[in-house]
Amino acid sequence: MESAPRSGCPINQAVEVLGDPWAMLVLRDIMFGDRRHFRELLAGSEEGIAPNILSSRLRRLSDAGLLTRQDARRGQRAAYSLTEAGVQTLPIMVALGSWGLAHRSGERRLRVRAELLRDGGQGLVARFMDDLRHVHLGAPRPDPHAPQAADELRSAYETALRE
Structure with missing residues (x-):
């Protein structure tokens, strides 16, 4: 059950939901990794999330x-x-x-999606949101003939793995 926020400030309310690093990483893995089941999220966690933490974050x-x-x-x-x-x-x-791209270093394979989304601008982000709505909410794609942003992101990631 959701508890009352500390204040009515929208930043506080967002941080109370999204401010936990594990919560953001679980959302990341669902969005970008298309991991939809507990075992997939657990096995695919780059950061090695513990089962009890994953269970807690999914519930939250x-x-x-x-x-x-x-x-x-x-x-x-x-x-x-x-x-x-x-x-x-x-x-x-x-x-x-x-x-993170601007202020932290990291592995190429883990940076490639962030680079593509940054460089692709609002259009790519909007298309990826449409892809997510289609997959998760069953919404029709606005343009069924447009390339799927999820495919572009997956392809860029796979290419980076081969480099």
Whole structure:
């Protein structure tokens, strides 16, 4: 259950939901890694999130309205999806990635998506948000013939892995 915020300040309220590093990394892995199940998120965590922390963050993000959890039928795994509020965190991710590119060093393979989103501008970010809405919310793509931003990001990442 969501607790009352410390204040009515919108920055405070956003930080209370998104200010935890693990929460942002879970959202990142769902957005960019298309990891929708607990085991995928756990196994694919670059930072090595512990199972209890992952479980806690998935619950918190769901309680905060950024994720939904589709309960699994017997023999299936529960899947997590972004809500519209979750999709709208993408520009925050892009801003954080751009700041990290400018002020921190890191591995090429882990920087390539942030570079592509930074250099692609608002158009690429908007297309990626449309992709996320299609995948997570079932929304139709505004232009079904436009290249999918998710494919561009995936291709850039795979190319960086081969370099």
